[in-house]
């Protein structure tokens with residue numbers, strides 16, 4: 001637990017609790033005993049604390065901290081802190097790996113800190129809904145000042161060894177053998193006075209500005225925290241660091257108790273464990289196929305087909321993980337653009353050497369030797385099937401063929417090949433090199449080995465892989481459908497897009513549904529609806545009721561906006577790019593012509609023209625292909641409208657657009673909707689409960705095998721606020737299943753034709769029988 005040895009006058013205490021040397025009560029007890037022994041022994045004149053194996057302690061053991069062993073753990077932790085803080089012999093912490101939470105706090109309580117260059121220090125408790133409760137909020141500001149301490153603690157960010165040296169958090173970076181160096185360093189400081197080495201005895205350098213600093217940061221923290229209580233509570237604890245040390249520690253303990261007993265801390269710790277638990281997948285239809293039984297194929301090289309935004313992002317992720325990549329794109333201009341983006345991103349990450357692992361090509365035969373291909377072409381089933389047909393012929397028989405589709409049928413794609421067992425979905429989220437989620441979709445014939453391979457790939461490239469079944473939209477986008485529909489129905493009834501966004505953002509999402517569509521591109525959903533024949537490029541399908549499709553309520557507002565060229569931020573951004581990077585405009589921008597109402601993709605037109613400017617000038621001045629008036633004006637002003645909001649050039653701040661508001665008003669009038677006032681609560685409930693209700697359907701159908709899989713998808717792919725634990729956790733632990741059912745019953749009685757508000761049979765069953773999502777597989781046994 002903590003191994004004791006001596007090297008002459010130096011006692012070495014090495015924490016040994018694999019894999020991360022976390023502090024359990026027994027580890028802390030062993031540390032107390034070791035410290036007592038070293039203090040008692042007159043031959044010992046200094047002490048080194050280190051971690052055995054790969055790391056310095058990574059903090060308190062969460063299973064103990066949150067369980068019945070919390071009290072002895074805390075009392076032992078206090079004892080260690082007291083022994084270290086009052087010790088009359090110098091204590092040197094030798095840091096390698098990750099010194100996190102309580103581990104870093106132990107180092108701060110010691111007299112000296114040495115670190116290897118690769119070491120990382122951090123106080124990540126805020127991510128667990130807590131604060132650094134072992135003196136971190138009191139000692140850190142005494143070293144770096146209140147301002148930096150607020151920044152470091154409320155973000156929980158990593159501090160690399162070199163930065164820690166600059167901040168005065170470590171005393172020396174050690175290049176060679178850490179333990180040997182630490183022992184010799186300890187020997188060199190023996191007998192020196194210790195008072196000025198005790199951080200607890202120092203004063204906070206910017207103490208006189210504490211109120212000013214707190215006031216200045218509060219607003220930013222509030223905006224970022226979006227309903228999470230931990231960040232602001234951390235600030236309160238840091239504020240107390242200007243008090244005498246003992247008083248500050250007492251305040252820290254009070255605030256820690258408050259946080260530790262909050263529902264948000266429980267939710268965030270559930271998130272921590274769920275993020276790891278999704279790796280322990282099992283096939284919903286055959287539990288014998290699981291992460292233990294299925295062996296992944298080793299992937300060393302990957303082909304990426306399609307060098308659009310997604311293809312480039314996927315390529316960056318693969319290169320960063322050290323994999324060889326062959327990037328194929330048939331459009332030379334697009335390929336060049338992707339290469340530039342990849343180069344720039346890798347350079348920013350100081351990883352330019354990774355470029356040597358990249359081959360770019362326009363020739364499919366270059367994919368003949370890769371272990372796996374990820375197709376990232378346009379979201380069109382016909383096109384994807386064509387690509388897979390080619391890949392099946394060209395790639396080696398054992399290669400895995402994955403599609404980065406966001407919702408198309410994996411079985412239909414697999415059917416285009418003679419190796420459906422090797423075909424699988426890998427749904428990346430944009431930007432693919434940033435977003436952590438990888439939704440992996442197995443088809444009817446996908447083999448266990450193929451599933452294991454893509455789940456392993458997720459880990460290799462630092463993503464959170466979640467295994468789901470095949471259905472339209474899979475888990476994430478399928479659940480988003482009802483949410484979006486309800487948001488649109490709310491517009492019909494009287495709220496403005498900004499009201500919906502505000503309510504959802506106040507709940508904790510980084511973006512409401514309309515800002516999100518503006519960002520992603522309204523045409524994505526439009527194309528999908530066109531393919532599903534719910535609408536056409538010219539308007540509603542003939543002989544179709546305006547507000548119904550196949551018997552279901554339908555809101556045509558987004559289609560109407562698309563027909564007017566209001567495709568989202570990119571229509572504005574695309575035109576703004578005119579000024580700076582005209583070659584950059586390669587996404588799908590549509591131009592609708594007055595003459596025959598036909599819609600063209602600007603990108604395609606661009607391929608036949610010299611420059612975007614020339615094309616636009618041609619279009620604007622050609623008699624036979626005049627643009628719609630408003631698009632024309634927007635192009636002229638280099639600022640096309642987005643779907644629902646206006647954006648000042650270069651800005652992402654959404655401003656209400658009077659044109660859209662008027663359009664919605666006219667629409668209400670035309671279809672006889674009576675405007676009424678709708679509360680934020682109703683907005684949130686209707687949007688989120690319909691999404692969660694779909695989650696119950698998804699579980700019922702076995703598309704997701706556990707509620708935690710859905711939670712992880714929403715947390716890591718859709719910006720669901722982390723402090724609420726995810727949609728399924730939130731509804732079960734915070735709202736209550738019974739309340740959800742009653743609310744859905746009320747809303748569905750009011751809106752009988754909104755089918756997604758009809759409570760799912762699984763939810764009804766669970767409420768009737770007192771069942772729980774945990775019993776369905778939400779493994780929160782660790783909590």
Ligand SMILES: CC(C)(COP(=O)(O)OP(=O)(O)OC[C@H]1O[C@@H](n2cnc3c(N)ncnc32)[C@H](O)[C@@H]1OP(=O)(O)O)[C@@H](O)C(=O)NCCC(=O)NCCSC(=O)C[C@@H](O)CCCCCCCCCCCCC(=O)O
Nearest residue numbers: 058059060061062071100101102132133134253256257276
């Ligand atoms: C460390 C990592 C970066 C490593 O990442 P890596 O990818 O290598 O590995 P994994 O993440 O997969 O982890 C492997 C394995 O280990 C499990 N695990 C990781 N961390 C912990 C942990 N801290 N505890 C338990 N288990 C852990 C993980 O689940 C994996 O398990 P699996 O089965 O899936 O293989 C990365 O793991 C990481 O970031 N970990 C989290 C580190 C962290 O957050 N540390 C901080 C912990 S909280 C803490 O330290 C609190 C302190 O501030 C002290 C608090 C003192 C409280 C005092 C309160 C006083 C007032 C109290 C009230 C009075 C009441 C009373 O008196 O009774």
